[in-house]
Amino acid sequence: MPVFDRHFWLIVVSGATLGLLGVLLAVWGNPDNSGICVSCFVENSAGALGLHDNPRMQYIRPELIGFVFGAILSSRLLGEFRSRGGSAVMPRFFSGLFLIVGCAVFIGCPIKLFLRLTAGDLTALVGLAGLIIGVWFGIRSLAAGVHLGRSEKQRDGSGLWVPALFLLLLVLVLVKPAFVRFSVTGSAALHAPALISLAAGLFLGFLAQRSRFCVTASIRDFLLMGRRAPLIWGLFAFFIVATATSVASGGFNFGYYGQPGSHHDVFWSLLGMALVGWLSVIIGGCPFRQLIKAGEGDSDAGMVVLGMLVGGGVVQSWEIAATAAGVNSFGKVAVLVGIAFVIILTLFYRERGTVPGSAT
Amino acid sequence: MLFNTSVFRTFICLLIAVSLLVVLSGCDSVQNRPVMRIGYMNCNSEAETVARFTPLTAYLSEKLNIDFEVIPVDTQDFEERFTAGEFEFGHSNSLLYIMLKEHQQMQLIATEKRGQYGARTAGTIISRKGSGITRIEHLKGKRMLFGPQLAPSGYLAQYDLMLQAGFDPEMDLDYYAIPHGSFKHEKVVYGVYFGKFDVAAAPALDLELMTREGRIFADDFNIIAQSEVIPYCTFGAARNVPADLVRAFRKVLLEITPETTVQFNGETIKVLDSAWISGFEQLSDSDYDPIRRMARNANMPPYQEF
Amino acid sequence: MIRDLFDKFLLLGLVAVAVAIALVLGGFFGQDDALITQKRNPAVERAMQEKARSAFLLETYQPVEHLMLSDRHAEALLKLQEFDKTFPGEPHTMILRGSILVTQGVLSEGLAQYAAAVKINGDYVDEKSSLHRRDEINQLVESAVPAIRKSLQVASTPTLEKSLRDAYYLQSRLAGGCE
Numbered sequence: 001m002p003v004f005d006r007h008f009w010l011i012v013v014s015g016a017t018l019g020l021l022g023v024l025l026a027v028w029g030n031p032d033n034s035g036i037c038v039s040c041f042v043e044n045s046a047g048a049l050g051l052h053d054n055p056r057m058q059y060i061r062p063e064l065i066g067f068v069f070g071a072i073l074s075s076r077l078l079g080e081f082r083s084r085g086g087s088a089v090m091p092r093f094f095s096g097l098f099l100i101v102g103c104a105v106f107i108g109c110p111i112k113l114f115l116r117l118t119a120g121d122l123t124a125l126v127g128l129a130g131l132i133i134g135v136w137f138g139i140r141s142l143a144a145g146v147h148l149g150r151s152e153k154q155r156d157g158s159g160l161w162v163p164a165l166f167l168l169l170l171v172l173v174l175v176k177p178a179f180v181r182f183s184v185t186g187s188a189a190l191h192a193p194a195l196i197s198l199a200a201g202l203f204l205g206f207l208a209q210r211s212r213f214c215v216t217a218s219i220r221d222f223l224l225m226g227r228r229a230p231l232i233w234g235l236f237a238f239f240i241v242a243t244a245t246s247v248a249s250g251g252f253n254f255g256y257y258g259q260p261g262s263h264h265d266v267f268w269s270l271l272g273m274a275l276v277g278w279l280s281v282i283i284g285g286c287p288f289r290q291l292i293k294a295g296e297g298d299s300d301a302g303m304v305v306l307g308m309l310v311g312g313g314v315v316q317s318w319e320i321a322a323t324a325a326g327v328n329s330f331g332k333v334a335v336l337v338g339i340a341f342v343i344i345l346t347l348f349y350r351e352r353g354t355v356p357g358s359a360t
Numbered sequence: 361m362l363f364n365t366s367v368f369r370t371f372i373c374l375l376i377a378v379s380l381l382v383v384l385s386g387c388d389s390v391q392n393r394p395v396m397r398i399g400y401m402n403c404n405s406e407a408e409t410v411a412r413f414t415p416l417t418a419y420l421s422e423k424l425n426i427d428f429e430v431i432p433v434d435t436q437d438f439e440e441r442f443t444a445g446e447f448e449f450g451h452s453n454s455l456l457y458i459m460l461k462e463h464q465q466m467q468l469i470a471t472e473k474r475g476q477y478g479a480r481t482a483g484t485i486i487s488r489k490g491s492g493i494t495r496i497e498h499l500k501g502k503r504m505l506f507g508p509q510l511a512p513s514g515y516l517a518q519y520d521l522m523l524q525a526g527f528d529p530e531m532d533l534d535y536y537a538i539p540h541g542s543f544k545h546e547k548v549v550y551g552v553y554f555g556k557f558d559v560a561a562a563p564a565l566d567l568e569l570m571t572r573e574g575r576i577f578a579d580d581f582n583i584i585a586q587s588e589v590i591p592y593c594t595f596g597a598a599r600n601v602p603a604d605l606v607r608a609f610r611k612v613l614l615e616i617t618p619e620t621t622v623q624f625n626g627e628t629i630k631v632l633d634s635a636w637i638s639g640f641e642q643l644s645d646s647d648y649d650p651i652r653r654m655a656r657n658a659n660m661p662p663y664q665e666f
Numbered sequence: 667m668i669r670d671l672f673d674k675f676l677l678l679g680l681v682a683v684a685v686a687i688a689l690v691l692g693g694f695f696g697q698d699d700a701l702i703t704q705k706r707n708p709a710v711e712r713a714m715q716e717k718a719r720s721a722f723l724l725e726t727y728q729p730v731e732h733l734m735l736s737d738r739h740a741e742a743l744l745k746l747q748e749f750d751k752t753f754p755g756e757p758h759t760m761i762l763r764g765s766i767l768v769t770q771g772v773l774s775e776g777l778a779q780y781a782a783a784v785k786i787n788g789d790y791v792d793e794k795s796s797l798h799r800r801d802e803i804n805q806l807v808e809s810a811v812p813a814i815r816k817s818l819q820v821a822s823t824p825t826l827e828k829s830l831r832d833a834y835y836l837q838s839r840l841a842g843g844c845e
Contacts, residue, residue, distance in 0.1 A: 032842035040844040055712075056788060056845065107844060176709070184712045185795045186788060187844045253841070257834045258807075261843025264834070323845050324838035325785055476743065476763065478775040479825075484740055564740060571747040578744035586740040589772055614824050641774075642823040 002230045007211070014204075014211035015234030019242030021200045022115045025063070027249050028192035032260040033119045036063060036204075037112035038287040039103030042312040043321065044188045045169065048181050051313025056186020060173045062194045064291060066201015068166040071295025073202070074209040083159030085299030087149035091345055092300050095283045096290065096307020097314065098275060098338035103287065104311075104321035105272030105331045106130070107261050110215035110286045113273065114235070116262065118242035120254035123262040123269065130270035134277020135219045141282060145351040148282065151300055159297025162305055170198075187261075205292060214289035216280035261324070268327040268335060275338045282345065394426050399433045399447035401456065401593075404542035406432040413451065415634040419622040423612045424605070435510050439463065448598045449609070454651055455512040455660075457594040461645070462662040467606050469595040470613045470640040471647075475565045479641035480589040482564040483517025486581045488552050493559060494582050496525040502558035504529070504536040505548040510661075511563070512651055514545050517587035518561035520654035525585070546570065553580060565592075590651050591643055613640040720789075720796040723758045730762055739766045757783035761790055761799065768806060774829040777810060781832040784839050791839045800840065807837045 002008055018036070025035035034040050047058035075081040103109045106127045108116060113131065116124035172180050173194060183189045191197065207213070213234050221229030246252040253259065263269070280286045283304060285293060290308070293301035315321040320334040327335075398417055402409045409432040417428045431447045438456050441447065443464055450460065451472075460466035471479040487493035493502065499522070507514020515538075522529050529536060537557075539547035548560040549570060564586060570576045595613065597606045616639065620631045632638060656663045668674060689695065724731075727749070733742035743766055749759045764779030780803060789795035791803060810833045818826050839845070 031844055034844050037844065043844075182709050182712065184709065184716050185792045187842070189792075189794055190842075257811075258837030258841055259843075260838065260841035261845065262838060323785070324835055324843060325781075476767065476775065477770075477772050480772055482740075482770075564743075567740075567744055568747055571744050572750070574751070578741060578748055581741075581744075583738065583740040583744070589770055641825045642821075644821065 002228050002233060008230045008233065010207070010211040011213055011230050011234040012237045014207040014213040015237035016241040017207055018111065018204055018213070019114075019118065019238035019240070020245055021204060022111060022238075023118070023242050023245035023249060023251065025192050025197065025200060026115075026251065028196055029190060030192050030197075031187045031190045032251065033116045033121060034108070034112055034187070034261060035115060037108050037115070038064070038291065039100050039109040039308075039312070040107075040112065040187070042100060042287070042308050043104065043316055044183075044312075046309055046312030047183075047188065047316060048172075049309075049313075050179065050181065051310070052316035054186075054316045055181075056183055057188045057316055058181040058183045059188035059191060060169050060180065061191070062170075062173055062198040063201035063204075065166045065170045065173070066198045066203075067205040067208070067288065067291045068163055068295040069170075070202040070205020070207075071209040071292040072163050072205075074206040075296040078210075080209075081159070081297045083154040083157060083297045083299065084151045085154050085158065085302070086152045087300055088349065089300065089303050091148065091349070092283055092303040093307040093310075094341060095279050095345070096287075096304035096309075097311035098307075098341055099279055099287050099290075099304070100308050100311030100315055101320060101331075101334045101338050102272040102275035102279070104315040105327055105335050106269045106276070107263065107322050109288065110273075110276065110280075111288055112261075114215065114238060115242060116259070118239055118252075119246045119259075120252045121259040121262055122254070122256040123259055123264060123266075126266040126269045127273040130273030131216065131277040132219055132223075133270070134274035134279075135216055135281055136223060137274070137278045138216075138281020139220060139223060141278070141346045141350075144346075146282060146346050146349050147351055148300075148349055151298065154299060159299050159302070162294045162299065162302035205295060208288065208292045209296060212289075214280075214285045216277055216286040217289065219277070220281055263322055263324055263326045265322070265326045268322070268332060271335050271339070272322075272327075275335055275342065278342050279338075282342070282349075393421075395429065396426050396449065397429045397431050397447035398449040398451060399431045399438065399442060401438055401450075401452040402432050402434050412635050415622050415624045415629045416631050418624050419616070419620070419631045420609070420612060422622060424608055435508060442466075442598070445598070448601055450596050450598075452594060452596070453510070453512055454591040454594050454648060455510055455516055455655065457591075457596050458648055458651055458655065459662040460596060461648075465599040466596040467599060467601065467603075468643070468645055469597055469606060469610045471591050471643045472593040472595070472637050473639040473641055474592060474637045475568050477564065477589055477592070478638075479592055479643060481513045481592045482589050483513040483515075483521070483587045484562050484564050484567060485518050485521060485559055485584045485586075486549070486552055486562050486567070487559045487584055488555065489580055489582055491558065491582070494584060496522060496527050496585055499527060499559055499584075500532050501534045504533050505551045505557045505560040506536055506538050507544050507548055507561055507563065508538060511545070512590055512654070513563035513565065513587070514548070514561055516651070516654050516658055516660055517590065518585075519658045519660075521585050521587050523657055549576060549581075559584065587654070588650050590654075591648055595640075610642060614642055616640065716789075717796065723797065727758055727762060734762070734766060739770060742766055755786070757786040757790070758797075760786075765802065773810060773813070774825050777806070777829050777832040777836070780806065781835050784836060788839065788845055791836075803836055804840055807833050807840065811837065 022036040026032055041061035041064050044057050044059045044061050045064060046052060047054055048060045072081065110131060113124050113127045117128065211234065213231065215235065218231040218235040222232040287308060290301045290304040294305045318330055319328060320331045322331050400409045400413045410430055414430050417430050421428045433441055438452055439459055442450055442460055450466065457466060473479045493499065506518065509515050519529055538544065545563050545566040549562050549566060551557040552560040553576060571578055597609065616631055618630065618632050621628045622631050655661065659665060668677060730742045730745045733745060743763065746759050746763050749756065753759060760779045760783035764776045764783065767776035767779060784790050789797045790799050792798050793800060814826055814830045814833060818830065
């Protein structure tokens with residue numbers, strides 16, 4: 001069993017709050033089962049910025065801005081904001097891109113996976129299996145010596161660029177200049193009031209930075225340490241609170257068919273989430289955690305976030321994203337390319353010498 | 361000097377022997393394939409029937425390892441020739457299927473899909489726009505063109521429609537005719553279009569195809585009535601065809617997609633395109649009950665009483 | 667951070683750039699189209715485009731809808747054939763055809779048309795769109811799914827399986843999601 005200290009309870013509270021707000025944001029206007037979905041939100045935001053032209057997926061999601069700013073606030077208050085980075089910058093960029101590819105093929109990030117499960121969507125079970133498999137491969141890769149390199153302390157300010165980008169996004173949300181696109185129909189037209197989304201994002205970002213909560217890390221730690229891992233209790237809390245909130249709000253619909261934002265191409269759902277799980281372990285966190293770390297001044301995570309933004313544009317423009325009709329050939333190829341990418345990454349970044357830190 | 365060596369001579373003999381063996385073994389396997397015949401009901405002409413259905417037949421031969429022959433058959437002769445055992449499989453309209461089912465226990469294989477109704481079709485009664493003929497009651501004393509008598513959507517369905525409306529085509533029409541020759545369904549449409557007849561019995565499929573091809577416009581006609589939808593052209597098998605073969609035949613048909621091709625006369629041909637159809641569907645015998653009801657009501661085969 | 671004259675010079679330059687940005691956005695150097703946002707409110711433009719498209723479709727297809735309301739479904743289907751030539755691939759043709767086919771009892775072909783239309787244009791299941799047909803599609807799905815499942819229990823055919831997939835797809839789109 002874990003140590004029931006302050007950090008443990010912080011993790012539980014973070015998970016519970018994520019589950020609660022994840023469901024409530026859907027009740028307040030976000031798409032069904034997508035109260036919080038980092039990949040969908042990134043695709044929407046990319047569309048708003050003109051990175052793709054799907055008219056149904058264009059809206060800068062204030063939640064993303066809130067996550068980053070909440071993390072900045074928390075890290076600054078407690079002296080944890082540190083500009084750092086410089087390790088495997090380009091691989092991290094492409095990792096971010098392929099994280100979105102994997103999520104887009106499943107139709108959801110790991111947070112949305114659990115939100116779908118807690119809403120009774122049985123198609124998410126396959127995604128969960130894929131995520132666990134991917135995390136396991138990630139653990140095996142780390143154990144085999146895969147290491148993207150140590151993040152170095154950087155000069156003051158370098159960790160502020162990605163937060164500055166999100167500040168710009170906030171300005172764009174508030175000012176709404178002509179070049180920013182906003183959907184009037186489709187899923188991006190479904191959103192909670194901007195201030196509520198921002199506030200929820202701030203609160204969650206703050207908590208997540210304090211607790212280091214991360215869905216894939218929870219699974220990773222559970223596979224490594226079992227019930228002693230505190231993070232898995234955060235995930236349990238997420239699951240229980242989200243399920244209860246779903247039932248209470250009338251959004252619980254148990255079944256395999258007719259679920260919002262889901263498809264029945266089980267093999268590709270599994271593969272997409274496996275890609276996400278594997279990559280997340282190697283780069284140190286799921287898409288949500290990357291946003292939080294970017295808010296802490298980690299410019300490596302910032303590169304992942306930039307890759308995610310580009311990925312959000314690519315999956316829509318190149319028709320990689322799956323739909324309720326299933327995964328098309330472009331999506332299948334993209335996931336396979338992603339798998340190839342993570343294998344190559346694993347091969348190139350595997351330390352094979354006996355001296356720790358020495359590369360081949 | 362090389363050509364004089366005994367080794368070289370032996371080699372050439374061996375080569376010839378092996379080649380002969382290969383050729384003969386190939387012939388042997390072709391000769392061992394059973395031969396069966398598919399009777400295809402002629403819609404317009406033998407030549408058209410053969411051109412349409414030979415690639416499909418070749419595909420069936422390839423998949424089932426049976427040498428199928430294409431036998432074009434006139435509608436009027438279909439039942440007689442099927443009863444005489446001239447072909448084991450039949451492709452005919454759905455009324456003929458019912459007749460053969462009733463009289464010869466024909467086994468239902470699959471129904472052809474064509475047009476927007478898929479494996480179904482319907483019969484309509486049409487008049488020229490502006491003629492003032494918009495209801496069946498207006499048909500009294502009018503001149504009507506029908507399609508062939510054994511056409512379920514070109515004669516039977518419309519005849520039944522009129523009877524259901526309390527209208528007796530034999531007594532209440534001034535005159536009705538059936539065009540001679542081929543392309544009867546199109547002739548009935550043109551007959552009304554050019555004012556030679558007041559109304560016509562037009563299959564919904566033909567109206568659809570002619571509109572799609574721009575030969576007529578939707579606004580040219582009133583569709584006075586349309587029958588309920590009924591199954592379209594049907595593949596069936598004689599009662600003595602083994603059930604396994606019937607199942608296999610059906611499976612092959614149902615699995616054909618628009619991209620399925622066959623090598624035929626040195627060309628790669630899309631099977632469905634060449635047959636002018638969009639696929640096959642498995643219906644049940646009870647799906648043909650509307651035609652049975654129509655046939656009974658209209659005193660048509662196989663239920664006619666004299 | 668500010669150590670010498672050069673640093674001060676750089677800081678001054680930064681302030682000057684910030685002031686210049688403010689002046690440009692404030693229109694000090696002249697208003698141009700990019701700044702006159704009130705004439706090109708993107709949300710209003712988008713809404714107008716959507717309304718214009720919907721109005722165009724509803725007006726253009728009005729003869730077909732009139733025939734459907736008069737129960738002249740056969741003529742409506744013929745009219746849709748002509749629209750297929752004028753507007754090939756237009757989902758509005760498909761959805762109207764689907765509606766007629768379902769009315770005439772051709773469920774599998776009708777479902778296929780509905781699913782094809784919604785795949786191309788999700789507005790038909792979007793409450794915010796003036797083209798939406800949520801109630802109609804909902805009713806169709808609610809009646810079709812149990813009927814198809816019942817038929818599948820008797821005999822499983824590829825057509826029935828495809829029809830069920832189409833019905834589930836429509837059900838999923840009605841439920842919402844990120845599309």
